Amino acid sequence: MILHKLLPVAAAIAIALPCAAHSQEITILEGVVRDDAGGVSGAMVVAIDSLTNERRRAVTNDRGFFRMIDLSPGRYSVTVAVMGHAPVAEHVSLLVGQRGRLDFTLERTATVLETVKVEDHRAADPGISRLSVSSGLGAREIERLPLNARNVLDLAAVAPGIRFFEPVSGHSQPAAGSLRNERGINMYVDGVELKNLNSGNVVGSPAMGTLFPVDGVEEFRVLLNPYDAEYARGAAYIVSVETRRGSNERHGSLFGFFQNQQMVSVTPFQRQIPNFQKPDFSREQGGFSLRGPIVRNRLFYAASYELSNSANYVAVIPGQPASNPALWDSYAGIFNAPSRNQAGLLRLTYSASERSSLEAIVSSRAFTGESGFGGIQAAGSAIGQRYGVNTVNLRHRWVGLSGFANEASLQLVGWSSEDRPKAVETELRYPTLIIGHADGIVEIHEKQIRAIDHFTYGFGSGPGSHLLKTGLEIARVSADQFNPSNRDGLFRFRTETGAPSDATIGIGFFDPVSDRDAFTSLRGWLYQR
Numbered sequence: 001m002i003l004h005k006l007l008p009v010a011a012a013i014a015i016a017l018p019c020a021a022h023s024q025e026i027t028i029l030e031g032v033v034r035d036d037a038g039g040v041s042g043a044m045v046v047a048i049d050s051l052t053n054e055r056r057r058a059v060t061n062d063r064g065f066f067r068m069i070d071l072s073p074g075r076y077s078v079t080v081a082v083m084g085h086a087p088v089a090e091h092v093s094l095l096v097g098q099r100g101r102l103d104f105t106l107e108r109t110a111t112v113l114e115t116v117k118v119e120d121h122r123a124a125d126p127g128i129s130r131l132s133v134s135s136g137l138g139a140r141e142i143e144r145l146p147l148n149a150r151n152v153l154d155l156a157a158v159a160p161g162i163r164f165f166e167p168v169s170g171h172s173q174p175a176a177g178s179l180r181n182e183r184g185i186n187m188y189v190d191g192v193e194l195k196n197l198n199s200g201n202v203v204g205s206p207a208m209g210t211l212f213p214v215d216g217v218e219e220f221r222v223l224l225n226p227y228d229a230e231y232a233r234g235a236a237y238i239v240s241v242e243t244r245r246g247s248n249e250r251h252g253s254l255f256g257f258f259q260n261q262q263m264v265s266v267t268p269f270q271r272q273i274p275n276f277q278k279p280d281f282s283r284e285q286g287g288f289s290l291r292g293p294i295v296r297n298r299l300f301y302a303a304s305y306e307l308s309n310s311a312n313y314v315a316v317i318p319g320q321p322a323s324n325p326a327l328w329d330s331y332a333g334i335f336n337a338p339s340r341n342q343a344g345l346l347r348l349t350y351s352a353s354e355r356s357s358l359e360a361i362v363s364s365r366a367f368t369g370e371s372g373f374g375g376i377q378a379a380g381s382a383i384g385q386r387y388g389v390n391t392v393n394l395r396h397r398w399v400g401l402s403g404f405a406n407e408a409s410l411q412l413v414g415w416s417s418e419d420r421p422k423a424v425e426t427e428l429r430y431p432t433l434i435i436g437h438a439d440g441i442v443e444i445h446e447k448q449i450r451a452i453d454h455f456t457y458g459f460g461s462g463p464g465s466h467l468l469k470t471g472l473e474i475a476r477v478s479a480d481q482f483n484p485s486n487r488d489g490l491f492r493f494r495t496e497t498g499a500p501s502d503a504t505i506g507i508g509f510f511d512p513v514s515d516r517d518a519f520t521s522l523r524g525w526l527y528q529r
Helices: 006-016 139-144 152-158
Strands: 028-035 044-049 055-059 065-069 074-081 088-094 098-101 134-138 162-164 174-176 185-189 217-223 237-243 251-259 282-295 299-316 333-351 356-371 383-399 404-421 427-429 442-459 466-482 490-492 502-504 519-528
Touching: 028 044, 028 074, 044 065, 055 065, 065 442, 088 098, 134 139, 134 152, 139 217, 152 162, 152 174, 152 217, 152 237
Parallel strands: 028 098, 185 237, 427 490
Antiparallel strands: 028 065, 044 055, 044 074, 074 088, 134 217, 162 174, 217 237, 251 282, 282 299, 299 333, 333 356, 356 383, 383 404, 404 442, 442 466, 466 519, 490 502
C-alpha cells in the first residue's frame, strides 16, 4: 500500500507561507469639517446606521479632520454639530474595504444647536476609494443575477480577468491566470479563512455546491491582486464575503424552482446510445431568509437556508471494438447521478455600545452525490460522495476615540470529504471500457481552531493619512487522511479479449496484508503575526 505524504507536506507549505495581517479589509469614513475661516476643531461627527441605529462618533482635530475606522458596511446618516455653527447632515453608503470621504462646510450661526433633520434625497457622493484592486457585488446586484446553479462562488465570474469553465458534465468554477482549480484561490467569509491544509484547496469542494446560501450574502468581492498584506495563500484570486446582518426592520424572502423529465430535451446523439431511455431527471431548488431585531437597537438576527436537490444523469458510451462492436452494449445507457446540497447560515449581532459589538456567525453545509463514471467508465464505477463544512465565528469589535480599532475573534472551521466506490471491486481497464474504480477511496477530516486579534491604528490627516495594521493568530490544527492506492487491484488490457497485459496492487510499507499504511494524520500549532 502506497503511503501518501501529501497532507504533512501541504501543511508545511501552509506554515511557510506569509500570513495575512488582517483577514478582512477595514472600512473607513473620514473627511474635513470647515467654515469660512478654515478647519473647525472640536466638531462632533456622528454616523448612524440606517438599519440598526448603531452610532459611531468622532471629534475633529485642530485642522478639522475626522476619521472613523472599522465600520460595518451599510448606509449611514452622518451629522456634524458644533457650537456657533448650523448642524449639517449627509447620507453615505459604505462597502467592505472602502475608504469613504465626506467633507462638510458649516455656516456660522447662533450658539444654539438646532435639531438636525436628515433628508434622504441629500445623499452625498462620498468620494469612495478602495485600498486594493478588486471588483464587488452588493446584495441588490446578486439578487438580479441569473445564478442558475445557486453556487455563490460562481459570482466571481463577473469580475474582469476571471474566466469561467463549464465542462460537458460535472462541475467547474471560475479561474484566473494560468490556474484553473481550487488551489489557486482563497476565500474569506466574515474574516474566516476557508483554506484547507490537505491540498491547498478551498474547504468542502465548492465546485460541487455552494458553501453557504446566496441570499445570506451582503457583499461579494473578488481581489485580483492577492499579494496584499490583507490576505494570504491565494495565487490566482481571493474572494472576500460579508454576510448579511439583522436590523430593526424585518425582512423575509422565499424562493423555489422545479424542473422535471418533461422539461429536458434529448439530443440525436443520445438517441443513438444502445439501451437509451429518456433520463428520469428532476431538479428542485428552494430556500428562505429572515432578518430582524430580537431587541430593537441592540440584538439582531439574520438566518438563511438553501436546498439544491438534483436527479442528474450521466451517459455511458463504451467504444465499439472492430472485432465485436456490440461487446459492451450491456454497459451503455443513461444512468442516474443524484446530488443533494444543503447550506445554512445564522448571524447574531449584539450592539453593546457605540464602540463595542459582539457577533456570533455560524454556517453549515452538507453535500451527498454520485460521480466518477461516464463516457467509457461503466456505471458500476460510481463514487459515493459526502462533503461537510461547519464554521463558527465569535467576534468582538472595539473602537477607540483616538483613531484605533481592535478586533478579536475565536474561529472554528471543520470540514470532511469522503469518497468511496458504490461497489468495491477490482478495476478492469480495457481500451474501450473501464469497469471498477481502484483508486476511489479518499477520506479527509480536518479541524482548525483559531484565536485571532487584529489591531488597526489611523494616524495623520488629509491626503497624508496612514493606517498601521498588526495582528496575531494562534491556531490548533488536526487532520486525518485515508487514501489507499489500488487496494483491490488494477488490471490493464491491450485488447478487449485475452489476459491482462499488466496489473497493479497496493502493498503496505509496514503491513503488507492491510491498508493501514494509507492513513496519515497531522496535529500541531500554527503561529502567525
